[in-house]
Amino acid sequence: MTPLLPPELYDRILDFLHDDHTALAACSLICQAWLPTARYHRFHTTSITWPSCSSFRGILTASPDLGRFITTLEICNAHPSSRGWQGDRDTFTFFEHLPVVQDLKLARLTVQEPLHDALTEHFRSVKRLTLCRCKYAADTQAFLASFPLLEELSIDHVRYAWPESDGAASPLPLRVLRILELAGDSRSMLEWLLSTSGSKLDTLEFRIREPEDALQLNLILNSIGCSIKYLEVSISAWWDLDFTLAGLSLEPCTALRSFVLHFMSLQMCVRGNQSLIWAISLLGQLYSFHLETITLDIMVDNMLDLRALDSECAVRALSPARFVDLRAFDWEGLELILTQPQFERLREFEMDGEGDAQLLDVSIRERCSELHARQILHYKPVQLRDSLDI
Incomplete structure (x- = not known):
């Protein structure tokens, strides 16, 4: 006889699908007991x-x-x-x-x-x-x-x-x-x-696509940055970031507890990708002794993603950076940042990526032993998803 899960566990599992309408519709058709939730x-x-x-x-x-x-x-x-x-x-x-x-x-x-x-x-x-x-x-x-x-x-x-x-x-x-x-x-x-x-x-989410957006964010942070505890910034590198982000500073966020950075680059995740330097630069601007979690999500041009072949104009779609490619990220620079006194309370640095993170973890352990020894690195696998087209 096939064992049955208690109904409350089914409900709890379905709760994780709360924003996935396609999956919820499928669950409704699969099992009558799942239908109410x-x-x-x-x-x-x-x-x-x-x-x-x-x-x-x-x-x-x-x-x-x-x-x-x-x-x-x-x-x-x-x-x-x-x-x-x-x-x-x-x-x-x-x-x-x-x-x-x-x-x-x-x-x-x-x-x-x-x-x-x-x-x-x-x-x-x-x-x-x-x-x-x-x-x-x-x-x-x-x-x-x-x-x-x-x-x-x-x-x-x-x-x-x-x-x-x-x-x-x-x-x-x-x-x-x-x-x-x-x-x-x-x-x-x-x-x-x-x-x-x-x-x-205390919570601010902001997207930067153009230079004017960075000026808007700077205005907000200079005004009430000291009260913000949860900051989430999305950056789309359509413009020259040296020009777009030149005047942006995260230093006013002195009460910050959580920081999420979504970084979208038009290039591949390789050492020659100069836009990735800005991800390190922004993390280096953080100056809060209350910071507990940092999340970094990098979207890049993945040449293994063949979805552009389905497009009449061969439009490239950005994909989550693969963990194996994230070895090209400046982990040494990140180690220098995270060993500063204001990051002593940091308990988790989450890196989102696609695939297996084992090779990346080995690379970080060899290159950044002090950072790896803190055991704050967390690799979160994310699925290939539709994103903004270039």
């Missing part, structure tokens, strides 16, 4: 597209109490150029039946005044707000200031207009800020966001 994660977020808006509005109008079960909501269009969600105020009156939404995501929308007014009026319980690939044609400042309980703000590819002078709206003290791309008067917006967030903001 898989459905919970698969449909955790209520997503409303413009074509389904009228039917969803009808359901809430007929049974308004259903809205009290919706705490995570995504309002979206199928494509950024779609003209959905452009109705008058009456179109969005069903929002009043959604009083307990705490996670709100707006994706691929052009937000005009009617939608803006409905959002600011009815979603007062929102704690986590995500704006993804949106064009905000209304008063962005008033919108961001309209959520009295807001703690987390994520901005990804958002175009907006900012008032020439700050109005009466005051920003809320955020705890988490994620900025992946801004297109607008970024300096004014950031200064406004940070004017009251400094005492509470």
Whole structure:
């Protein structure tokens, strides 16, 4: 007789797939006992597209109490150029039946005044707000200031207009800020966001693609870097990094406990790859005696990745650096950095890569005996995944 796992272990295993919708869908079909947990994660977020808006509005109008079960909501269009969600105020009156939404995501929308007014009026319980690939044609400042309980703000590819002078709206003290791309008067917006967030903001995620992005990050760190405990920076080396990162400094982050660096290089992981020097340089800027974990994830042009052959234009896709190729990384330079006094409390340096890490570990033990002896190196295998194309 085949032994059966206790149901709670199945549930625990499925919990690890919470953000993998394809795997959750497969689990739902494989075993009926897995269905409740898989459905919970698969449909955790209520997503409303413009074509389904009228039917969803009808359901809430007929049974308004259903809205009290919706705490995570995504309002979206199928494509950024779609003209959905452009109705008058009456179109969005069903929002009043959604009083307990705490996670709100707006994706691929052009937000005009009617939608803006409905959002600011009815979603007062929102704690986590995500704006993804949106064009905000209304008063962005008033919108961001309209959520009295807001703690987390994520901005990804958002175009907006900012008032020439700050109005009466005051920003809320955020705890988490994620900025992946801004297109607008970024300096004014950031200064406004940070004017009251400094005492509470402890988590920052930021992506650098262009020189302007590095200036934005520098502005944030110079303003409230001393309060940040968890910092995650993604760098895409599309530009000359000597120019892009020249003025960037991580030294203001004196309270940092965890640092994650995602580094994307257009070249292969070889000793001649000069862009990798910047990964070492940024790590050398860290100056926090509270630092406990560092994670480094390097994406490179892997010549063994043949996915470009499937592309009509042979577009190269970046892949996780193979552990065997990471022997070309400047481990001696990293050893000099991590043996400095401010890294005494560091308990883990995680290196993400593809394949078997045995040869890399042997190489580090031979070249950097002091670093290897600290037993803080952790090699995390990652699978080949879709990434940004060059």
